[in-house]
Structures are given as structure tokens and as C-alpha cells.
Amino acid sequence: MAAMPLLDRLRAGLFPHRAPLPALAPVLGLRHFGHGLLLLAALLMLPFALLGTPRPLAQWRWMDVLGEGGTCLMLMIWLGYLRASRPAGPVSDRLCLGLAGMLLGGYVDLLDEFWVLPKAMVWDNWLESGLPLLGMMLLTWGLHLWRQEQLALARQLGARERLFRDHRRIDTLTQLGDAAYMATQIALERQAGRGGHLAMLAWPGFETAVARPLGLAAADQLLRNAGSLLALHLAPGELLCRYAGDRFVLLLPGQQGGAARARAEALRRVLQDWSQGPALAPRLAGLDLAPDDRLAPEQRLQQLASGLHGA
Amino acid sequence: MALELPALYPPPPAPGAPAAARYELDSPCLAWTDQAVLLAEFARSRELAPLQPPGGGAGLISPRQLLALLEGLRAEGGPDAAFVIGRHWLPGHYGLPSQALQEAPDLLTALQLLCRHAGRLCPLLTPRLLLDEQELVLVWTEACGLPPGLRGFVVDLHMSAVSALADWLGGQALPWRYSFNRTAPRDLAQHMVHLQAGEPGRLRFGCQADAMRLPLEAARRPWPTRPGRAAAALAAGADTGSQARGLIAALHDRLLPALDRAPALDELAAELGMSPATLKRRLAQHGTHYQAELDQLRALMALYLLHLRGQPNEAVAQALGFFDSANFRRFFKRWTGLLPSALAR
Numbered sequence: 001m002a003a004m005p006l007l008d009r010l011r012a013g014l015f016p017h018r019a020p021l022p023a024l025a026p027v028l029g030l031r032h033f034g035h036g037l038l039l040l041a042a043l044l045m046l047p048f049a050l051l052g053t054p055r056p057l058a059q060w061r062w063m064d065v066l067g068e069g070g071t072c073l074m075l076m077i078w079l080g081y082l083r084a085s086r087p088a089g090p091v092s093d094r095l096c097l098g099l100a101g102m103l104l105g106g107y108v109d110l111l112d113e114f115w116v117l118p119k120a121m122v123w124d125n126w127l128e129s130g131l132p133l134l135g136m137m138l139l140t141w142g143l144h145l146w147r148q149e150q151l152a153l154a155r156q157l158g159a160r161e162r163l164f165r166d167h168r169r170i171d172t173l174t175q176l177g178d179a180a181y182m183a184t185q186i187a188l189e190r191q192a193g194r195g196g197h198l199a200m201l202a203w204p205g206f207e208t209a210v211a212r213p214l215g216l217a218a219a220d221q222l223l224r225n226a227g228s229l230l231a232l233h234l235a236p237g238e239l240l241c242r243y244a245g246d247r248f249v250l251l252l253p254g255q256q257g258g259a260a261r262a263r264a265e266a267l268r269r270v271l272q273d274w275s276q277g278p279a280l281a282p283r284l285a286g287l288d289l290a291p292d293d294r295l296a297p298e299q300r301l302q303q304l305a306s307g308l309h310g311a
Numbered sequence: 312m313a314l315e316l317p318a319l320y321p322p323p324p325a326p327g328a329p330a331a332a333r334y335e336l337d338s339p340c341l342a343w344t345d346q347a348v349l350l351a352e353f354a355r356s357r358e359l360a361p362l363q364p365p366g367g368g369a370g371l372i373s374p375r376q377l378l379a380l381l382e383g384l385r386a387e388g389g390p391d392a393a394f395v396i397g398r399h400w401l402p403g404h405y406g407l408p409s410q411a412l413q414e415a416p417d418l419l420t421a422l423q424l425l426c427r428h429a430g431r432l433c434p435l436l437t438p439r440l441l442l443d444e445q446e447l448v449l450v451w452t453e454a455c456g457l458p459p460g461l462r463g464f465v466v467d468l469h470m471s472a473v474s475a476l477a478d479w480l481g482g483q484a485l486p487w488r489y490s491f492n493r494t495a496p497r498d499l500a501q502h503m504v505h506l507q508a509g510e511p512g513r514l515r516f517g518c519q520a521d522a523m524r525l526p527l528e529a530a531r532r533p534w535p536t537r538p539g540r541a542a543a544a545l546a547a548g549a550d551t552g553s554q555a556r557g558l559i560a561a562l563h564d565r566l567l568p569a570l571d572r573a574p575a576l577d578e579l580a581a582e583l584g585m586s587p588a589t590l591k592r593r594l595a596q597h598g599t600h601y602q603a604e605l606d607q608l609r610a611l612m613a614l615y616l617l618h619l620r621g622q623p624n625e626a627v628a629q630a631l632g633f634f635d636s637a638n639f640r641r642f643f644k645r646w647t648g649l650l651p652s653a654l655a656r
Binding site for chain 2: 173179208299
């Protein structure tokens, strides 16, 4: 029992500034999936060591050792990344099992380089060819499920993301896209030859009426809630981003003119009727986007922001 | 050819007056309970790693330590960190100077207080006010050195602080124009919204100075503040520490009123009460040297006189102590990359 703290202490002494390892998702409900794989690898080595004859050093084919060893190492790293970045579940299970199969197949192939088994034995050939194929089939199945999962997630993200993903462009406070993400989206709409409507919502005087008297944390919380509230009211295809400060920007693709303005006004009413919101009337500015617009999207957004100024 | 130089705030000290206290990058002169507490509160509101006072709480920290805290928030606090912190920076809770700001009858008085009591209100950057008949220019100058990577962040913070102070106490957004001594960021959204710029044309990047301009008439508009006695107490000598100047700011204070009669380094060192070698070493520790500071002040003043006041070349050359206008043109070209004639008002 005392061994673990000692080990931790040693590790902390050796790597004082190392970031803690990320938590790895369990596979098939097994938290120690990685240790299990290591155990399996050790067990696989056993028949080679018992039944085979070691290959003399002169006969090692270094190219193969490096190539196959490197492949195994990379597969291990992939497995680690996959478990660190995905939540547990059927999709992750299949992806991880697939990678594990490929890893073990490659590993048996690698052991071949160090021991010579009698010609009569065929099981190692079976493992060598069968495991990677089985692994790839599982991985393919997993990828197929992943696609379905992604479609479900896209529906869930709804108002926050459309067709294009860039995690560096997510506003940390509201978890909406930021101004640069909206600019990318406007450019995408233009490429597709579609017009649309761009609207910006803001509370004039937010700083003096809310941020100063209530403080930093409360103002942040209010903006976070406002973002979620607006996102709830968006129709499929519409996109909400946080421009900066208390300003939210809406993209209504394919809608223009009076209908689009009415739609934006409806969303402004949502903010106005919000009982926990600030006691300020939100303001709205909007403009139609032509598909052959020459002005840079960033400048269109600035133009919109100027329209809200002085309120 | 007489040339009317702008009114400068803070004004040069009267001869014989005791010199204001000086601080350097590593002087422990800032109370943790002043600006650092605001940073700690910001870190808490954004759920970042908590900021702890060094040595258990009651102590003083140095400008370098305050800058280190800001560096952490710049990296982790989100793209609007400078502006959000800036909004709460002034008037702040820094004792009498903060109180005096809240009681100021108009923006001009508030800015004069800010310039005079910068040691308490904004110890990292020193504001200087240039006034002529129509316009005020608030220039942000070095106080005691800044790491180059943090300069833009600190400038944004201070500009946001002043603009938010004016919005809050005056009750309306003012038509500020901003100049930044750096290249434009990829995305202007934060500057547009937080500085209440209104239109992108009010934000100019790639300028020679970090400055804010405002028509004087807007700065004289009375504020709905309640008058008090804090400014009088300050004027009577309460809280003299609030007038402390950073080393570089103190150097600028000495040079600015008489740019045409700049002292030699030895003379200046004697006035500051140190040996020339010590002064050189101190300036080097703050990332600069005497001639660079003198040249920079001359270039800034030349820019102001030529560009904003439309003064003729010869008069500016004379006012800044150049032998002739050819000399001045060469200096100006080397320092700003422009010929003086390129700057029409």
C-alpha cells in the first residue's frame, strides 16, 4: 500500500513540472484496458520464448525491426490519444478494439524477428495475418458508427456550429463561435453562392448598468445564459456567435429583406422578455448579405457593429 | 519664431519642490490590495488558477510581479481579458486618488488627477495629457519598462480603463479616437466593442504612439458626480506616494519641459542622485538607454506639433533643439520612416 505514494513521490521529484496525464476512457467498461493489453503481449511472448529458437544477432533484419516496431509504437500512441479524447461508449469500444487488434497483430509480426519458430507451427502466421484484419474490420465498424454519432452531435450543436469546425474559434465563456468563426461562415455562404441576413444584438449600456454594479462573475454568467437562451430559439441552419462583449451576431442563411428582419426581431423579443435578463431594452441591427459581396466579412461585421453604436 | 508648446500634464514640478518618489521594475511598491486583487477576482470569475499574494498577503509587490500576473491572464483569460480587466481598473479602490476620480466634476479634471496620481492609479503605464484649444491627447508612455510581448495587452487595458471610466461617470459614450503603436490585430471585434469605437476608422494601428484623442468640449462637459473633498486632500499633500513616478517616467518628466535644452547624462545622473554608471545600468535593466528615450520624446513631440498642430518644420526643429531643419528632417526620417512634409494636418 505504501508503494504507490512512494512511486508518486519519485515521479514528482523526477518531473516536477509535468502536467498530469489525461484520464483515459474505459474500453468495454474496463478501466485497465491498457494493462490488459500489456499482459496479453507478455503472454504472446511466452510461446515464442519457450518453443522458438532465438535468432542470432547477425540475422536480425534491422529494417523490419524498425519498421514493425515503429508501427506498433504508433498504434499504441493512437490508442492512447483515442482513449484520452473520446468518452466511453460503443463507438469508442469498437475503435479501440480495432486499434488493439492491429497492435497485437503487428506485435506478433515483430516477435518473429527475434525468434524462429519450427516450420510445423502455423498459429503465429494465423495471428499475424488474422489479427490486423479483424482489427481493421472492427475499426471500420467503429468509423461507421462514428459518422452516425457525428450526425447526432451536429443536430445537438445546432445553432453553435454549421458545416465547418475550428475549435480555436470557440468563445470560452459562452461556448459559441467567435467573430472570426462568423467571418468564416459568411465566406462559406458566399462560396456557395447563397445570400443571407446578418443581425447583431446588444444591450446598450450593458457595461454601466450590469457589469459595474454586479461584478465580473455575474456579468459573465448573464452573457453565458443569454447565449444559451438565444441558441434555444434558433431554427435549424441558423447560426449564433458571440461577437465581443455583450454583442451576439446571428447568421440567417437564405433569408433576406422583411422576413429576415422579422425573424431577427423575434429573437430580440426573446431577450427583451427574458425575466432574468438585465433591465435594459436590447437593440438590433441587421443587414442583407449579397452572394457576390466584395467587402471582407470582417468589415461587414464591423459595419454592423458601427450600426449599433451610440445607442 | 516663437512656438506655443502644448500644456502638459502633469506639469513640471516647481523649482525647489521636493522630488516625487521613484520606483523601478523591481521595487516592492504596489499594495496587493490595489490592482492585484482585481486580477485575482478576474481569475476567479473565469475559473482560472487562483492568484496568490506572494509571502502571505499583506505585503507589497513589484511592478514586475504585477506584470507577471497579467502575463498569466493574457495567456489564459480569453481574448477580451485586457478589456474586461481594464473596465474595472478605474476608478478602482486605491484610496484617496480613486475617491477623487469618483468626485471629479468633468473628464478633464479626472484625467489631470489620473496623470498626477499615476503612481497609485496606473503604475504600469504613465499617462500624459497634451492640451491645445480644441483637443486633448492622452499619451500612454513607459513608466518603468514593459516586456515587449505584453505591451499591447497593457495598452489595451489602460485605454479600456479610461474609456470605461468616462462612460460610467459621464453617463455616455464619448467620441474617442485611438492610436496604437503596433500592427492591427487580425480581428478588431474586441477593440470595436469594448472601446466603444463606433466605427473602425476611430481605431488606428501602426501609429508612432499609443494615444487617445478627444475634442476638448466633450471633456469639459460636466459630469453628474457628487463633489467631495478627496481632491483637496490630495492637493494638500495627503498620500504623497500616489505621485510616485517610475524610473523612465521620471526621466521623461525631466526631459519633456525642455527638449531643446536636454541635459547631458552626467548632469541628469547628478540631478537624480546617482552616478552616471548607475543611471546607465538602471536604464539598461529597464530595457532602454538615455539617448533612445530622448530621441523618442523628441519624435513624439515633433509628431504632435507637425501632425496635430500643423506647425512649420523650422519652428518645430527650433523648439526641439535641432541645429537646423535639415538636421531635424534627417532625425525624423530615421526615427519614424517619414519625412516631416508627409504629415499634413
